[in-house]
Amino acid sequence: MLRLALKMLFGDTAKFLMLVAGLVFATFLMAQQSAVFCGLMSWTTATLKNVPAPIWVVEARVEQVNETNPLLDTDVARVRSVDSVAWAAPIYSGILRVRLENGNFKIIQLIGIDATSFAGAPVRLKEGRIEDLRLPHAVIIDDLAVKRLASQRGGRVKVGDVFEINDQEARIVGIADTVQSFTGGPYVWTTYERALQYAPAQRKMLSAVIAAPRPGVSVAGCAEDIRRETKLAAFLNQGFQFGADQDFNTSTVWWYVRNTGIPFSFGITVAIGFIVGIAISCQTFYSFVLEHMKHLGALKAMGASTWTLCLMLLTQAFTVGLIGYGIGLFFTARFAFPALENEQPPFYMPEIVPPAVLGVILFICGISALLGIWRVARLEPAMVFRG
Amino acid sequence: MPETAPILAARLRNVNKSFGDGGSRLQVLKGVDLDVRCGDITMLVGPSGCGKTTLLSIIAGTLGCDEGSGEVTVFGQDLLGMSRGRTTKFRAQHIGFIFQSFNLIPTLSCVENVSVPLLIQGRPTRHAERRAREVLEQVGLGDRMKHRPGQLSGGQQQRVAIARALVHEPRLIICDEPTAALDAKNGTLVMDLFETVARSPDRAVLIVTHDNRIFPHANRIASMDDGQIVEMHDIDAGHPLPEHLRHGFHA
Numbered sequence: 213m214l215r216l217a218l219k220m221l222f223g224d225t226a227k228f229l230m231l232v233a234g235l236v237f238a239t240f241l242m243a244q245q246s247a248v249f250c251g252l253m254s255w256t257t258a259t260l261k262n263v264p265a266p267i268w269v270v271e272a273r274v275e276q277v278n279e280t281n282p283l284l285d286t287d288v289a290r291v292r293s294v295d296s297v298a299w300a301a302p303i304y305s306g307i308l309r310v311r312l313e314n315g316n317f318k319i320i321q322l323i324g325i326d327a328t329s330f331a332g333a334p335v336r337l338k339e340g341r342i343e344d345l346r347l348p349h350a351v352i353i354d355d356l357a358v359k360r361l362a363s364q365r366g367g368r369v370k371v372g373d374v375f376e377i378n379d380q381e382a383r384i385v386g387i388a389d390t391v392q393s394f395t396g397g398p399y400v401w402t403t404y405e406r407a408l409q410y411a412p413a414q415r416k417m418l419s420a421v422i423a424a425p426r427p428g429v430s431v432a433g434c435a436e437d438i439r440r441e442t443k444l445a446a447f448l449n450q451g452f453q454f455g456a457d458q459d460f461n462t463s464t465v466w467w468y469v470r471n472t473g474i475p476f477s478f479g480i481t482v483a484i485g486f487i488v489g490i491a492i493s494c495q496t497f498y499s500f501v502l503e504h505m506k507h508l509g510a511l512k513a514m515g516a517s518t519w520t521l522c523l524m525l526l527t528q529a530f531t532v533g534l535i536g537y538g539i540g541l542f543f544t545a546r547f548a549f550p551a552l553e554n555e556q557p558p559f560y561m562p563e564i565v566p567p568a569v570l571g572v573i574l575f576i577c578g579i580s581a582l583l584g585i586w587r588v589a590r591l592e593p594a595m596v597f598r599g
Numbered sequence: 600m601p602e603t604a605p606i607l608a609a610r611l612r613n614v615n616k617s618f619g620d621g622g623s624r625l626q627v628l629k630g631v632d633l634d635v636r637c638g639d640i641t642m643l644v645g646p647s648g649c650g651k652t653t654l655l656s657i658i659a660g661t662l663g664c665d666e667g668s669g670e671v672t673v674f675g676q677d678l679l680g681m682s683r684g685r686t687t688k689f690r691a692q693h694i695g696f697i698f699q700s701f702n703l704i705p706t707l708s709c710v711e712n713v714s715v716p717l718l719i720q721g722r723p724t725r726h727a728e729r730r731a732r733e734v735l736e737q738v739g740l741g742d743r744m745k746h747r748p749g750q751l752s753g754g755q756q757q758r759v760a761i762a763r764a765l766v767h768e769p770r771l772i773i774c775d776e777p778t779a780a781l782d783a784k785n786g787t788l789v790m791d792l793f794e795t796v797a798r799s800p801d802r803a804v805l806i807v808t809h810d811n812r813i814f815p816h817a818n819r820i821a822s823m824d825d826g827q828i829v830e831m832h833d834i835d836a837g838h839p840l841p842e843h844l845r846h847g848f849h850a
């Protein structure tokens with residue numbers, strides 16, 4: 213009987229395609245939009261991935277990594293003096309609007325790191341050497357900066373080239389592979405001292421202190437010691453995780469969720485996917501059932517139990533569900549590969565997204581089937597003799 | 600030669616049925632008594648609205664009757680005392696249906712349509728379809744197995760429906776106006792075929808109709824009027840169709 217149920221479904225090509233299309237649309241919208249949202253959220257923590265350090269110490273009121281509320285210069289020493297701290301180094305991190313030699317203004321993400329330890333240097337250098345950052349006017353830029361500079365001046369940009377940041381010379385000594393920033397500006401590394409020269413002067417410039425625990429001390433324990441002894445905020449840098457309040461990634465993401473309209477607008481799109489999916493699916497499936505009412509009635513008269521008819525409807529609904537989900541996910545993947553390749557638009561799909569979307573799609577199908585079941589259960593077998 | 604009593608397919612005593620309640624209550628069956636015998640083709644005839652379909656539905660077990668009805672027994676089983684689930688199973692097992700509008704599933708092939716009653720009984724597809732092919736051969740549609748109902752004429756579709764009603768070898772076949780959707784020629788052809796394939800000593804056929812052209816196929820005619828059986832005629836060599844039934848009924 214279930215085989216026949218599927219034949220009935222596939223036989224009604226127009227409704228079948230409509231159902232599948234609705235569910236493909238819903239799957240794609242929900243999966244793709246949540247991945248773009250997660251991608252955008254992961255961009256907010258790009259600095260934490262590009263400037264690696266187990267612990268970030270920031271001013272006590274700071275909640276997220278892109279917010280700078282400077283520390284006192286002496287705070288580096290205060291962090292160093294905490295027993296469980298192995299090393300601590302200053303970080304300048306600022307979004308600068310810089311003037312290039314042709315007069316154009318560009319946003320960059322300037323990172324100043326300690327010139328002795330190079331703590332906070334890029335994780336992966338594609339060209340050049342970190343040590344060369346000690347040379348005069350030396351900077352390390354990322355791929356994006358290379359692309360932007362190249363499009364600006366024409367030709368290829370390579371190690372050894374010179375450009376200007378706010379009228380001061382900047383010589384490229386390395387090219388780094390980075391995670392794209394939330395602002396869209398490229399990352400530029402230089403030494404802490406030189407960063408202060410590039411940046412417009414302010415009274416206090418120390419954005420953060422990065423630190424690591426001594427061997428044998430847990431990162432969390434060390435951060436706790438720093439917090440207790442310096443009264444500054446000390447966060448771990450282990451990546452976003454639900455409930456991990458002590459993690460800077462987590463607290464940054466939540467800050468954006470709370471303080472921006474981003475989750476709302478993505479939420480709306482995901483909700484539209486859900487609503488359109490449920491509307492198309494329920495409406496089409498219900499009219500499919502109504503159209504087959506006469507035949508379902510005949511089956512009931514001929515001795516098919518209500519339970520058998522329900523199983524038939526469930527089989528039909530879940531089959532279109534799985535097909536629609538599969539195709540929807542395929543389209544999402546087609547969207548994902550170029551996005552991941554170009555790092556534009558943001559795309560990051562946590563493992564939970566595909567099963568969650570599948571759950572929602574099956575829920576939609578279940579509701580659609582239920583509508584039909586509700587009709588079929590009330591169907592009197594005697595109706596079959598009436599016109 | 601001692602006459603053996605024919606086996607009773609259905610026995611109805613004082614069957615009442617009404618629809619609606621209160622002021623709009625309409626009593627459709629008013630104390631019907633009826634015996635349907637195996638080996639017979641029994642026709643239930645009468646003017647439109649007199650309650651034929653209602654009575655048929657009660658015998659088929661698709662409709663219950665009023666409290667206080669006397670007896671509805673089909674092959675010795677008391678339908679009045681049976682649960683819904685049991686009547687459903689009972690129908691699947693013992694009853695074949697032929698509907699006025701054929702009621703074939705348009706997206707399934709003839710073989711698949713015909714195999715439905717066996718699939719409902721839970722038989723494996725292979726077995727069901729093999730048997731369906733046999734019966735389709737019997738009704739002369741051996742060359743239309745893979746066709747869909749929409750590709751067949753009305754007469755052919757009703758032959759598919761006949762095959763479907765026979766495929767599980769039910770002991771009672773129930774037909775409601777089987778020729779109403781067919782023209783005179785096809786109606787007669789279909790009835791000729793139906794009589795050949797369906798009549799059998801241990802099977803009863805009950806046909807509701809007001810199509811007087813097919814009356815000659817019956818060997819028993821029960822005339823209904825206003826919710827009651829008013830006449831009963833056995834038709835055979837010695838008892839031809841009564842004159843007043845030759846002209847049929849008009850709504």
Ligand SMILES: Nc1ncnc2c1ncn2[C@@H]1O[C@H](COP(=O)(O)OP(=O)(O)O)[C@@H](O)[C@H]1O
Pocket residue numbers: 618619625627645646647648649650651652653654
């Ligand atoms: N489900 C129902 N609800 C209300 N009235 C019904 C229902 N079924 C049949 N009737 C009424 O019962 C009467 C007999 O109907 P039916 O048995 O179909 O007659 P026939 O088949 O002889 O034309 C009609 O007046 C019809 O309107």
Ligand SMILES: [Mg+2]
Pocket residue numbers: 651652
């Ligand atoms: Mg009728």
